[in-house]
Amino acid sequence: MTAVEERLYKRIKNGVGRAIADFNLIEEGDRIAVAVSGGKDSYTLLQMLEALRRRAPVKYELLALTIDSGYPGFRADIIAAHLQATGVPYHVEKTNHFEIITEKRRPGSSYCSICARLKRGVLYTLAQQFGCNKLALGHHLDDFIETLLLNQFYVGSLKAMAPRMLADNGATVVIRPLVYVEEQEIIPFAQQSGFPVVCCCCPVCGTADLQRQRMKKLLAELERENPSVKRSLLRALANVQPRHLLDRELQQVCAVP
Numbered sequence: 001m002t003a004v005e006e007r008l009y010k011r012i013k014n015g016v017g018r019a020i021a022d023f024n025l026i027e028e029g030d031r032i033a034v035a036v037s038g039g040k041d042s043y044t045l046l047q048m049l050e051a052l053r054r055r056a057p058v059k060y061e062l063l064a065l066t067i068d069s070g071y072p073g074f075r076a077d078i079i080a081a082h083l084q085a086t087g088v089p090y091h092v093e094k095t096n097h098f099e100i101i102t103e104k105r106r107p108g109s110s111y112c113s114i115c116a117r118l119k120r121g122v123l124y125t126l127a128q129q130f131g132c133n134k135l136a137l138g139h140h141l142d143d144f145i146e147t148l149l150l151n152q153f154y155v156g157s158l159k160a161m162a163p164r165m166l167a168d169n170g171a172t173v174v175i176r177p178l179v180y181v182e183e184q185e186i187i188p189f190a191q192q193s194g195f196p197v198v199c200c201c202c203p204v205c206g207t208a209d210l211q212r213q214r215m216k217k218l219l220a221e222l223e224r225e226n227p228s229v230k231r232s233l234l235r236a237l238a239n240v241q242p243r244h245l246l247d248r249e250l251q252q253v254c255a256v257p
């Protein structure tokens with residue numbers, strides 16, 4: 001590793017360590033399922049959690065989980081070979097999601113959201129089946145703030161993502177240890193690490209989610225004027241001033257007598 005590569009590796013690892021500490025993401029005895037899609041983010045997540053595990057005073061175990069949704073051309077074998085090489089135990093689950101979505105999707109409904117919902121359900125089930133109390137997902141800082149903006153611009157709600165939350169199944173704790181890591185750190189890291197990134201091969205791969213693309217573009221424009229705009233938006237999520245919002249339920253909580 002060159003000095004520059006080493007610095008990037010340490011910066012990402014420190015960011016993950018900080019998130020773990022700030023949000024109590026990992027505790028003694030945890031068995032964590034790491035959702036690995038074959039994309040740069042979840043490969044990075046797995047590498048960081050495994051590097052930290054080897055030195056952590058807290059004992060925890062990892063299991064990598066990959067869902068093969070059945071899209072023709074999806075190279076689950078490439079992911080499996082990589083996971084095998086990392087030494088982390090893993091499981092690849094083949095599903096018939098492609099068939100289900102093709103048959104059941106109503107015209108106009110979002111392909112990505114149905115696909116993500118189906119995958120999430122299987123990930124929760126598998127985590128429980130394999131005795132994992134937590135599920136780690138590869139969402140990073142940009143995902144958090146793009147979601148924050150999307151919800152404000154298009155949904156009318158003030159919410160982003162949770163770094164730690166109890167899943168709908170009431171049993172699995174979902175964690176997002178890359179919350180402090182920017183996508184522009186992950187891209188060169190994935191390249192320098194030689195991760196075998198594979199395409200999900202779904203029919204809308206790379207063309208979907210135009211609103212998210214719009215947010216990315218907007219943030220890139222703003223960043224040219226203010227290079228710390230993304231960090232500022234992330235800080236805003238940790239610095240909520242309920243008295244200066246319009247939510248009437250919150251107003252009752254903070255009501256001035």
Ligand SMILES: Nc1ncnc2c1ncn2[C@@H]1O[C@H](COP(=O)(O)OP(=O)(O)OP(=O)(O)O)[C@@H](O)[C@H]1O
Nearest residue numbers: 035036037039040041042043065066067137138139
């Ligand atoms: N097929 C899959 N198998 C296992 N986990 C998945 C799969 N698809 C998505 N995930 C999990 O959900 C997270 C968010 O999914 P999304 O499709 O938004 O991926 P992404 O932002 O492109 O990230 P990545 O680079 O890891 O694919 C991923 O980082 C990963 O942890």
